[in-house]
Amino acid sequence: MSSACTGRTSSARSCRSRRADHVWKHRYEAINNWERYFVENGFRIVKLFLNLSKEEQRVRSLRRIDLPEHNWKFSAHDVQEPRSRDDYQEVFRRC
Numbered sequence: 206m207s208s209a210c211t212g213r214t215s216s217a218r219s220c221r222s223r224r225a226d227h228v229w230k231h232r233y234e235a236i237n238n239w240e241r242y243f244v245e246n247g248f249r250i251v252k253l254f255l256n257l258s259k260e261e262q263r264v265r266s267l268r269r270i271d272l273p274e275h276n277w278k279f280s281a282h283d284v285q286e287p288r289s290r291d292d293y294q295e296v297f298r299r300c
Contacts, residue, residue, distance in 0.1 A: 254297055262287060 240250050269279040
């Protein structure tokens with residue numbers, strides 16, 4: 206992490222924001238490299254975005270908990286990811 210995030214004058218929020226920017230930049234770079242590898246080896250990349258309403262996402266998450274045959278699909282991300290939904294939607298709009 207840069208020394209700018211260790212000084213007293215920088216806020217915790219701005220440091221978190223810079224770290225988050227770094228994480229996203231690194232993730233996009235890794236994804237692009239991975240996709241480039243497949244394309245260079247003759248694979249076609251098709252990207253889909255499943256756009257579900259907040260209500261449908263909630264119903265699906267509850268179903269994973271309520272129905273024993275769907276329990277295997279449940280993970281901690283089912284609780285955490287909805288918090289990032291608006292961020293994902295914004296990125297999708299920009300694309």
